[in-house]
């Protein structure tokens with residue numbers, strides 16, 4: 150089977166790419182307000198369900214893993230009726246666990262059943278099984294053009310997914326409204342940062358619906374305009390939590406080496422990290438200004454910052470992000486070759 154190429158401008162340096170991508174990211178307004186419910190979705194009336202005065206989309210999750218649970222749990226907590234949230238999970242033990250934890254949610258054995266009549270289908274499976282899942286579900290996914298498909302599988306492009314649907318339905322003109330999303334692990338505690346990309350067929354209303362769903366588990370939701378930027382998002386917020394875990398681990402170890410007991414070293418390190426992030430979020434100052442404000446001339450912070458700068462902290466971070474981005478492209482290519 151043949152699939153389209155990832156969009157990697159080979160003639161550009163990675164640095165230039167990142168610069169362009171950052172500019173594009175910056176142009177996209179980010180929505181930081183947590184939406185409490187999704188009421189804006191409209192589609193053909195037989196799909197709409199009444200819940201009081203509000204109308205909620207029926208959202209089906211294919212795969213009941215960690216990410217699906219984080220989104221489903223967040224949606225339910227925000228008031229989305231459980232009767233409008235469906236999921237499928239092949240592992241019986243895991244399905245029962247979800248059913249007992251979320252008794253109002255509707256669990257299905259068969260993916261086809263869960264997708265029937267759904268307004269939004271969230272594909273929450275590993276990328277390796279996405280082709281099989283989409284091929285099997287192709288007739289249902291393409292039956293109603295207003296169905297919004299959200300994929301959280303990294304590396305698989307929207308054009309790959311449309312091509313899979315075309316191959317499965319044997320309809321060359323088949324199209325689908327697909328949103329790709331890259332969440333991160335803090336999403337599991339409702340503190341996620343998510344990057345989104347929408348295929349051409351996605352309407353403004355569907356974009357709004359996607360953002361609302363993401364806010365069930367993410368505090369920060371940003372659109373990117375070029376699909377290859379999803380790998381940049383991976384290098385920043387997808388892999389980013391691990392960078393901070395490493396930095397905190399190094400700080401904690403340094404504190405222990407300098408004489409603190411491990412518990413105190415950990416507590417001070419974590420709260421410092423959290424406090425700095427909260428301060429940066431709440432302040433009107435940019436990061437460089439905030440740093441300068443705690444760096445008195447000839448003081449302790451200045452000595453530490455000079456040490457970090459002379460050890461090339463900026464270069465280290467830049468290389469880490471670009472390497473993750475490049476690895477994201479490579480993994481996407483490996484996945485594509487596995488499917489061919």
Ligand SMILES: NC(=O)c1ccc[n+]([C@@H]2O[C@H](COP(=O)([O-])OP(=O)(O)OC[C@H]3O[C@@H](n4cnc5c(N)ncnc54)[C@H](OP(=O)(O)O)[C@@H]3O)[C@@H](O)[C@H]2O)c1
Nearest residue numbers: 211212213214215216217273274275276301302332333334
């Ligand atoms: N966790 C993260 O931090 C993170 C971050 C960014 C993106 N993602 C992506 O998000 C997706 C979900 O991640 P996750 O951590 O939730 O993975 P997960 O816990 O492995 O969940 C995937 C679930 O889908 C089930 N599944 C497998 N084949 C299926 C099929 N044919 N139909 C229905 N369900 C099926 C799996 O069952 P089995 O266990 O039997 O296979 C598993 O329970 C992945 O693509 C992942 O790469 C995750």
